[in-house]
Amino acid sequence: MIMDIDPRVDIVFKKLFGSPRHSNLTLSFVNSILDAAGLSTAVSLVIQNPFRLAEFLKEKDIELDILYKDGNGREIQLEMQMVSHTGLAQRMIHNWAQLYVHQLPKGQDYKTHRPVISIWILNRAFCSDHQWLHVFGCNCQLSGYILHPDMAILTVELSSWLALINENRTSIFDNKDKWLFFLTHAGSQDTQRLLSDLPDPEFKEAIRIMAAFTRSDRMRHYYDMRNNYQHIIASYKRTGYEEGLEEGKAAGIELGKAAGIELGKAEGKAEGKAEGKAEGKAEGKAEGKAEGKAEAMLEFAVAMKGTGMPIGQIQALTGISSEIVESL
Numbered sequence: 312m313i314m315d316i317d318p319r320v321d322i323v324f325k326k327l328f329g330s331p332r333h334s335n336l337t338l339s340f341v342n343s344i345l346d347a348a349g350l351s352t353a354v355s356l357v358i359q360n361p362f363r364l365a366e367f368l369k370e371k372d373i374e375l376d377i378l379y380k381d382g383n384g385r386e387i388q389l390e391m392q393m394v395s396h397t398g399l400a401q402r403m404i405h406n407w408a409q410l411y412v413h414q415l416p417k418g419q420d421y422k423t424h425r426p427v428i429s430i431w432i433l434n435r436a437f438c439s440d441h442q443w444l445h446v447f448g449c450n451c452q453l454s455g456y457i458l459h460p461d462m463a464i465l466t467v468e469l470s471s472w473l474a475l476i477n478e479n480r481t482s483i484f485d486n487k488d489k490w491l492f493f494l495t496h497a498g499s500q501d502t503q504r505l506l507s508d509l510p511d512p513e514f515k516e517a518i519r520i521m522a523a524f525t526r527s528d529r530m531r532h533y534y535d536m537r538n539n540y541q542h543i544i545a546s547y548k549r550t551g552y553e554e555g556l557e558e559g560k561a562a563g564i565e566l567g568k569a570a571g572i573e574l575g576k577a578e579g580k581a582e583g584k585a586e587g588k589a590e591g592k593a594e595g596k597a598e599g600k601a602e603g604k605a606e607a608m609l610e611f612a613v614a615m616k617g618t619g620m621p622i623g624q625i626q627a628l629t630g631i632s633s634e635i636v637e638s639l
Contacts, residue, residue, distance in 0.1 A: 314505075316521045317498035319434060319469075322537045324391040327520055329362035329377040336520075339513045341379065341387060343487040344430055348446045348465050353381035364533070376406070386410055388429040395435050403431060403447075403464050411461065428463045432494070436471045443472035443491075469495050486511075493517065536620070 318327060328337050334356065342352040359378040376390040388410060392399070407429045414424055431437075438445055445466045449458035472491050489509055497505060497518070505518060524530045609631065616625060626633050 312502050313499065314502050314518070314521055314525060315498065316524045316534065317538070318494055318517070318521060319391055319393060319432075319498075320534060320538045321391065321393075322533055323521060323524060325362045325377060327517055328389060329358060329360070330520075331358050331361050333516060333520065334358075336513045336516050337379075339486065339511075340490050341389065341430070343485075343490050344465060344467060345428070347444055347487045348463070350428065350446075350463065351383075353379075353383070353385070353387070355382045356380070356387070359386075378410070384425045386414070386425060386427045388427070389432070390430070391432045391434075393434045395433065395437070399437070403429060403466075407462065407464055424461055426461045426463065428465065430465045430467065433466055433468045434470065436468045437466045438468070441471055441474065443468050443475055467491070489514065497521065 316323060318324060327333065328340060330337075337358070338353065338356050341356060345352050356379040359380060360376075362377075376388050379387040379389070381387060388406065390406075407427055410427045410429075411424065414427075415421070445468075447462075447464040447466075448460070449462045450456065451458070469491060473495055476488075489511070493505075493509060493514060500508075502518065502522075506515060524534045609629075616622070622633050622637060625631070
């Protein structure tokens with residue numbers, strides 16, 4: 312039987328790796344990534360923001376992280392990112408910096424800081440080098456000297472891992488590959504086949520957790536709601552980007568021509584085109600994203616209203632007024 316539950320959907324991911332009752336499962340997954348990155352593994356993990364369904368459903372943002380503290384005092388952040396965006400690299404640094412800064416109470420010495428490790432599970436490739444794992448830190452670009460080892464930002468890029476496995480036809484032996492296989496295949500595999508491929512106790516436990524979303528109508532509804540929301544977010548981001556790109560190209564060509572004619576030089580024309588494209592693309596993206604978001608939220612509201620969701624919940628998720636929701 313196909314379970315039809317994707318472990319990468321935020322509500323399932325946080326249920327799997329953000330519940331204190333499943334600490335062995337969480338430790339196995341996190342340690343498999345730390346080990347692959349060449350970092351020391353954790354003896355134990357304490358979840359700082361445990362999964363609570365009632366609190367989770369109040370969140371509009373689909374980008375939810377899980378925070379642990381290990382036996383050595385390190386803070387480890389885990390986040391599943393289904394949709395990429397242009398500010399993702401800055402967001403990684405921002406989140407890491409927030410965790411690091413908040414460690415230090417007023418009046419404390421800087422030496423009391425503890426390492427912060429941010430692990431980002433990315434559905435799409437983040438870097439263009441076709442590597443599935445990257446470990447970023449504070450290194451000198453000239454000598455490679457490490458300024459301080461407290462910073463570590465890891466990206467685990469699932470699409471790059473899949474491409475590597477398929478290209479080399481590599482067998483899955485170690486714990487890291489088992490977990491990445493689970494994340495990328497569990498939502499479409501026959502349950503018995505999956506248990507056969509992944510016989511370890513932690514994967515049996517993970518499959519039981521996912522099965523709970525199919526046995527309960529209430530949990531299935533929450534899963535479908537979050538899954539649909541992620542698809543809509545991805546859709547309006549992509550729509551806004553494509554529309555903005557086309558408008559930006561057209562505006563850039565016109566501005567580039569005007570600047571080139573005015574300067575009367577070949578280099579002036581090139582600079583004008585470049586500046587025009589940049590300005591046009593930025594304006595076009597902003598307008599496209601705004602229009603796309605509004606349309607997507609209306610589509611989302613219509614879909615959720617069709618499921619019988621209360622108007623108040625639809626309003627909270629979309630920001631659309633109750634009067635408009637009632638009229639849909």
